[in-house]
Each structure stands twice: as C-alpha cells, then as structure tokens.
Amino acid sequence: MDENNAALNKITEDLTFHIRITRGFKIWMGFLLIGLSICLYAYTLQLRFGLGVAGIRDYVSWGMYLSNFVFFVATSLIGMLISGVLGLIGIKWITPVARIAEIIAVAFAAIAGLVIIMDMGRPDRLEYVFIYGRFQSPILWDVTVVTTYFVLSALLLFLTLISDIAWVHKKTDHLPGWVKKTYQVLSLNWTDTPEKNHIIRRCVRILLILIIPCALAIHTVTSWLFAMSFRAGWDSTLFGPYFVTGAFVSGGSAVIIAMYFFQKNYKLHNYITNQHFNNMGKLLVMVMLVYLYFNINEFLVPAYKLKTAEAINLHDLFGGRFALMFWAVQIGGLILPIILMLFQKMRTPLPMLIISLAIFIGSWFKRYIIVIPAQEHPYLPIQYVPYNFKVYTPTLTEIAITLSSFFMALIIITLLSKFFPVVPIRETAVERGLVEEKN
C-alpha cells in the first residue's frame, strides 16, 4: 500500500512539476506578448485605413486571411480524431496525447473565429452575421458550427481536467493564493466519489460522441465556403472529405510538435515516450496517405479533362506562378514525409519534430494554394484593372496580422499547458493500477 502511495505521489509530482513560474516561461511569454503587440499594431492600421492595407482586392478578396482561417479550423480538428474517434474505440496509448490534442483544438478553434474577424472590413458589424444571416448561406452555417465546436472542445478539455485540477490544488502550495483559489473554483468541489465520477464520465461520453459529427461539420462547411461557389479549382464534390483529411494532417503534425516541446521542457520522458512518437508517426502516415489519395483525385481528375477554366488554374499550379509553392507543398509537405515516416528510425522524437514542422508549414501553404490561385482565375476575364488587382501579393501589414493569430494560439497553448497538467494525472494513475476506478 505504501509502495502504491509512493508511486502515486511520484506521478503527481512528475506531472505537476511544470506548474511553476520559471524564468524560461517569463521569457517565452514576454516574447509572445511583444510579438503579439507588434502584430496588433498592424491590425489597428487595418481598422483605421480599412482592408486596403492588405493585398486583397476585388478579385482575390479572401487572400491570406481566409487561407489562414481554413488552416486554423483544420488544425483544431485533431482533438476530435484523437479524443473522439480513437478514445471511443478504446485505444489506450492516447492517454498522454489526448489532452495535448484537446488543448490544440481549443486554442486553434478559438483563434479561427478571430481570424475571420480579421478579414472583416467592419468588425463592429459582426453581430449582423447572426442577425441578418441567411439559412441558405454557408457563412451562417460556418459561424454557427465554429462557435459550437469551440464550446464542445472547451467543455471536453475542462471536464477531463476537473479531477486533475482538484489534485493540482492540493499539490501546488508554491503558487500565489489567487491561483490556488482559481483551482479550487474550477475543481467544482471534486472528490473521488462514484456519483461525481459517474456524472463526469457520462458528460465526457456525450461530448466525445457529439464532437465527431460537429468536427466533421465544421470543416465540411468550411470547405463548402469554397465548393458551393462557381469557380474553377473549387467546384468539386470532393471538397468536404478533402478538407477533413487534410485537417488531420496539419493537426497531427501540430500535436507531435507540441509533444516534443512538452516532453523536453516539462520533463515528461516517462509519460510521453518514444513509443508515443512512434504511434503518432504511424497515425500521421495513415491520415497522410488518405490525404494524398484525395489530392490525386482532386488534381488528376480535372487535369485529365482540362476544361478551359480549370486548365488556366491548373497550368498556373503545375508550371506557372504557383508551381514552386505547389510542388514544394505536395512533395516536401506530403510525399516525402510519408516516405520518411515509413522507417521506424524516423519515428523517434527529433526526426518526427523536423518532419512535423515541414508538414505543418506545408499544410499552411496548402491552404494558400487552395484559396488564392482559384480567385485569380475567375470564369470571366479580368479586364481594365490595375496590376495589383490581377495578381495577389500579401502586404507586410497583412502578414503581421496573420502572424498575430499564431501568437495568440501559442499564448493560449502556453497558458493552458503551464497551469494545468499536460498529461492526465488521474487517468495515468488508473491505467497503472494505482487508483481504483469506483463505479
């Protein structure tokens, strides 16, 4: 029994070890906040002078903001894949990864909503989207489903945290009083009783089931923002599944990057092990193969027929202005990583970090490739407009505003992972037979 307690104490110590304010944390947060302030200054410029400070014009009206939005929505989908799908199937190894995936889901879903506001010329009229939104418009579906998915993800993260918060509350006497007080409020008076555990388990189960259709909906609807319009390059019945599988690719790589940093900085080597990197690598290869399959369909089918308008767009992608980006994304961000990750040696932490970074960056540019070239090639010819209407070039202000979304997401991830256990304490203890799950 004493042995048991000692082991339990060790786990709690290990998993709450990072919950302290260190110098490294201050420097990192300082960097993020300074970066965010600079980017927010760029946003005030946009508020003052209008959307014209960005490179978007009449034809390419969505530009970098919308491709960034798609990227954020996509990345947030990983919470559903790992907690929802794998969790419901009952796959055990995901325990230390699931919360990381949920933190990423919450952060990226929250910022996705903000990214849309960045693209609005009059953000003060945001409520009009709801007041005057048409049931027929994918835009109304999108704002509805993004909000819902964010609430579901936040609830799921919170519910699985409750028992851990109660434990953290007991173990963190070194933190300021108000932080402890916050923990106490958030723990909702949790004690290890069958009734309380039952309520939590039931709610988590409902959420895990709800989150799957909702996550599918959020990204399918996002793809419909494109596929429901008449435009060469977007006019595809494949767009829903194409976007959803692409989402798992960017989200999966984000989780691996986060896993690497948490393992190293929070000293979690005994919990996030090489085996987890290995498993995540295999999972990533699987979703990437599906995504590759959709890519082949998405490009080969229209490229075989080369309908007039499609041909202009595809020529620009395959051998024109976007060729370098297109092939870099498809080869460097998709094909090469798949091949590399087939080797077990590559599925170890450092190689996985490097490969995941390539996939993550590639995923961002993939959205750029989906959004911008199609807008530069409308069905009716672009005539009698200045050059910068025909060819989209993002401005520095626009890039800064886009970067602000990454700073904000990183701040959310940093704060959540700093003040809450990244690896579930109670679940780990239950899995190791140290705590009995009372029913």
Next chain:
Amino acid sequence: MMKKFLGIFFFVFIVLRISAFAQSAAPVWVVPKEVKEKVCPFQFTPETVKTGENVFQKNCKSCHGDPGKQNWAKINPPPGDPASVVFQQQTDGEMFYRVTTGKAPMPQFGNILSEEERWQVISYIRSFNANYVQPTPIVKTGSGSKNVKLRMYCNYRHKKLYVLCKEIKQDKSEIPAKGIDIQLNVKRYFGTLTVGNPKTTNARGLVLFDFPSDLPGGPSGILEIMARVKDETGLLYANQVKARLSIGKPVMVKSLTDARAMWSVRSKAPVWLILTFSLSLVTVWGFIFYILISLKKLKQTI
C-alpha cells in the same frame, strides 16, 4: 522528296495565313448598290437632329459612345465613332442599310426603330460633319401621301379588328378611302412586331383583321396595337392609329424569387433547410446545456 513536301507545306501555310489575314483585317460588309443611292425622304432640320440625338442616346450610345469623343465600348470588332471619317464617307443610303440590317455584334434596328427614326439618327450623325450636304429628299407619292384618318374597332369575343379609313378632303369633308394598304403592328419590349400581311381597304374604307389568339400580353393581356397606312416606299407612317386593347393572351410571369429557394432572402429559405439547421442547432446545444446543468449538479453533490 522532303524538299517538295516542305515546299507544299510552306505554300499551304502562306495561303492559310493570307486568308486568315483577309478574314480578320477586311470588315466585309457589302451594301447593295441600289440601297447605296437611297436618300432620306425629308429635309434634315435642327428638329430632326434633336429627335435623332434622343434615339441615338437610347439605342446606339451604349456601344458607339458619344460621337466625336471616340469613347465607344471596348468590344471586338470595335464599334467605332460615328463622327469619324470612316463613318462620314458613307452615303446616307449605306448608313441607313447598316442601321437597318445590322451585322453581329451590331443589332438589326429594322424592327426596332421606325424608318423615320433611323433617318433621324442619320441626321444627328451628319450634324457632326461640317462638310456634309444633304442630297435632295425624294418623296415618293403613294397612298401614304393621302390625308387619311384611321379608326380602330375591336371585337373581343372573336378577336377581330376592324380598321376604318377615311380620306379627308380639302374642304374637311370625310369620305371612305378605298384601296389603302393597312399594316397591323404590335408593340413589344424591343421594337414592333408585324402582324400578318397588309390588307387593302374595301369600298367602305374598311379592313378586317383576324387577330392571333396566342400573342402574349401582360398579366391582363393588354397589347398596344398600331394600324398604319403602308405606302409604296414603306417609309413614313404619318397616318396611324394606336390603341391599348386587352386582346392578347394574359401571361402571369412567375418571379424566380416568389417561391422558397436557395437564392432567395432568408424569409424565403427552403423549409427543409430551416428545419435541418434549427434541429441540429437545438439538438447539439440541448446537450451542451445538459452538460452545463450536470456540472452544476457535480458541484452540489457531496
């Protein structure tokens, strides 16, 4: 052998290039010779120029722009400026022919503008040419030159129209005009429609027209009908009578936005869509509220 082939190939290539050049470069719009010499039946006056300008603004400006300003629409082939030398070196007859018959993308105005209006447009265009001297008007005399008065009667039940034609003598007395050709026209959105062939008045000055029963009118079937005296020149309809008669087929045009549709406003969204959206929303948020209530319960249970 090879050389010969190359030679033939080269020759064919040259021929093809030349023919392609000829096609693209020479705007072949042949005007029949007898039409070239046609002249306007009336004298151009500041009044005809003014009316012509009106007609030009409504019908020609969208492509040709303002004469003398070279601001024609950017389409291919370019419509050109009516004040330019290329236009002004044509005879009145040539201009008249081109306006009347059109040649894609130039529309055919023969059915849209009356002859009088077409000549008025030409008088307007000529006003930009200081060197222009109008050829002496040739007015052909025919039945149209007679001073006649028309009246129209309608038998709605049998869809018959009677046109009574009376000649006004110099002493202002009226006698039935025999042997006058009457043409029936109906005003449509774009130009006038000729209904049947012209008919000649009988000894009582009467003609009877069987009006088609299937000509679409507005919601109440009202058509604007014109009976005109047609003279040999087919030129001026000085003598005409107009009437708005409810003799057409009533047509109720159903607007595309009347019914519930994807492209309509929110209040006209398809019912299935409103239901799907609302039900999904209520279901998911119902569960979310259930979970929030559970959390409250979690806090309260000991």
